[in-house]
Structure formats: structure tokens, C-alpha cells
Amino acid sequence: MEHLAEYFKVFSEPNRLAVLEALRQGPLNVTAVVEKTGLSQALVSKHLKLLTIAGVVKRQPEGSLVFYEVIDKGVFKLVGQAEKLLLDARRQQLDALAAIL
Amino acid sequence: MEHLAEYFKVFSEPNRLAVLEALRQGPLNVTAVVEKTGLSQALVSKHLKLLTIAGVVKRQPEGSLVFYEVIDKGVFKLVGQAEKLLLDARRQQLDALAAIL
DNA sequence: TTGCATCATAACGACGACGTGATACTAGAG
DNA sequence: CTCTAGTATCACGTCGTCGTTATGATGCAA
Numbered sequence: 001m002e003h004l005a006e007y008f009k010v011f012s013e014p015n016r017l018a019v020l021e022a023l024r025q026g027p028l029n030v031t032a033v034v035e036k037t038g039l040s041q042a043l044v045s046k047h048l049k050l051l052t053i054a055g056v057v058k059r060q061p062e063g064s065l066v067f068y069e070v071i072d073k074g075v076f077k078l079v080g081q082a083e084k085l086l087l088d089a090r091r092q093q094l095d096a097l098a099a100i101l
Numbered sequence: 102m103e104h105l106a107e108y109f110k111v112f113s114e115p116n117r118l119a120v121l122e123a124l125r126q127g128p129l130n131v132t133a134v135v136e137k138t139g140l141s142q143a144l145v146s147k148h149l150k151l152l153t154i155a156g157v158v159k160r161q162p163e164g165s166l167v168f169y170e171v172i173d174k175g176v177f178k179l180v181g182q183a184e185k186l187l188l189d190a191r192r193q194q195l196d197a198l199a200a201i202l
Numbered sequence: 203t204t205g206c207a208t209c210a211t212a213a214c215g216a217c218g219a220c221g222t223g224a225t226a227c228t229a230g231a232g
Numbered sequence: 233c234t235c236t237a238g239t240a241t242c243a244c245g246t247c248g249t250c251g252t253t254a255t256g257a258t259g260c261a262a
Binding site: 001002003004005006007008009011012013014016017018021054055056058071072074075077078079081082083084085086088089090092093096 | 113115
Binding site for chain 4: 013015039040042043046061063064065
């Protein structure tokens with residue numbers, strides 16, 4: 001249960017999520033992720049390291065570049081599910097509000 | 102994207118996850134959750150409030166008791182999916198290790 | 203070898219979340 | 233009305249994580 005919470009924590013950070021999204025369409029090297037997200041290089045490196053340790057992303061050096069790739073694209077399904085639940089939660093809250101007014 | 106991260110954050114805490122699990126089989130009042138989880142009353146109250154604000158759980162007072170209920174049981178699907186991905190990530194890491202040794 | 207990218211790490215300060223203990227609030231029993 | 237069980241909230245200390253700046257390490261080209 002603690003491990004599961006830690007896994008969720010991987011996705012609980014906006015910038016980390018942005019880094020993950022940058023990798024949705026395929027492998028990118030660090031600089032490419034930096035340009036695509038607008039985050040600082042040090043920060044991108046940190047998040048990529050976390051994602052690697054979490055087993056979400058795979059690190060592969062190629063010459064002087066280092067490419068990162070999402071291992072199991074099922075993570076995007078997880079993200080999509082969360083988005084859906086988030087929308088439903090919003091609707092429910094509006095409904096609850098409407099029931100009062 | 103920030104909101105999505107916040108939503109993930111809801112599930113990124115072991116005790117909060119435990120509170121949620123306690124509600125898997127149906128509505129419970131606060132004391133029941135306290136007994137089922139072993140957490141302090143104040144802490145359970147806090148987590149339930151968070152879950153309510155997040156729209157995951159519904160608060161319904163009944164007499165002097167207050168019952169909480171999971172609104173959309175799809176959240177358990179989300180949790181299950183995360184568990185699956187977590188397991189796969191573990192396997193992948195072992196495979197990566199085996200590829201080196 | 204020297205220089206220039208690319209990437210990783212260290213040290214630091216700031217901010218937020220967690221858990222606890224104490225206290226307020228509420229509804230119903232007596 | 234009073235007392236009690238159930239629930240919510242407050243104040244506080246603690247700890248983790250985030251982002252930045254600066255620096256270290258690596259590979260390739262000239």
C-alpha cells in the first residue's frame with residue numbers, strides 16, 4: 001500500500017506530468033524534452049531520473065545524447081482514466097451545488 | 102495539467118489510500134473507518150475531508166453519525182490499474198537487471 | 203589535447219503536507 | 233438542561249520535495 005502510494009506520487013507533480021507527456025509520441029533526448037516543456041535542464045534531468053527509477057521510463061545513451069522512452073504506454077491509459085474521473089468528479093460537485101441552490 | 106497532478110496527489114498518500122480502501126465495500130461512518138484503519142480520529146477526518154473536496158467521496162450525516170461513501174467506484178479501477186502498472190514496472194526492472202548480469 | 207555540447211549531480215532555501223494533541227462543535231440520551 | 237459520543241478543526245513541529253544555481257562529468261569534433 002505504501003508502494004502504491006509512491007507510484008501515484010510519481011504522477012502527482014505537474015512538471016513531471018509534462019515531461020511524461022513530452023514523451024508520449026516517442027523517445028526524446030534530454031534537450032528535446034527541455035525545449036518541448038520549457039523547464040530548466042536540471043529539473044528535467046531530475047524528473048527523468050525519478051521516472052526511470054519508478055520504472056516508467058527507459059534511459060538509453062546514444063553517442064553524446066541520452067534518449068528517454070516510455071516503457072509501458074499503459075501509463076497513458078492510467079492518465080486518461082484519471083482525467084475522466086476528474087471530469088466526473090467536477091460534474092458531481094456541480095450537481096451537488098445545484099441540489100442546494 | 103496542474104489539476105490532474107492534484108488529482109493524482111489525492112491517491113499518493115498511504116493513509117489516504119487506506120481510508121479509501123476501507124470504503125470499498127460500502128459506506129462507513131468516521132468511527133468505523135478509524136477502527137478499520139487504526140488511524141487517529143483527527144487524521145481520518147482530515148483525509149475524509151480531502152477526499153470529499155476532491156469529489157471522490159460523499160459526505161452524508163445521519164443522526165449524530167456521519168457516513169462517507171465512494172461516489173464513483175471507478176476510482177478502484179484506477180487504483181487497480183496503477184497496481185498492475187506497478188507490478189509490470191517491477192518486472193521490467195528485474196529484466197533490465199538480468200540483462201546486465 | 204582543447205573546446206564545446208549534452209547531461210547529471212550537489213548544495214541550498216522555500217514551501218507545503220503530514221501527524222499529533224488539544225479543543226470546539228453537534229445531536230441525541232437521560 | 234446536561235452529559236456524552238461522534239466528528240471537525242486548530243496550532244504546532246517535522247520532514248520531504250520542489251526548483252534554482254552552480255559545478256562536475258562525458259563524448260565528440262577540430
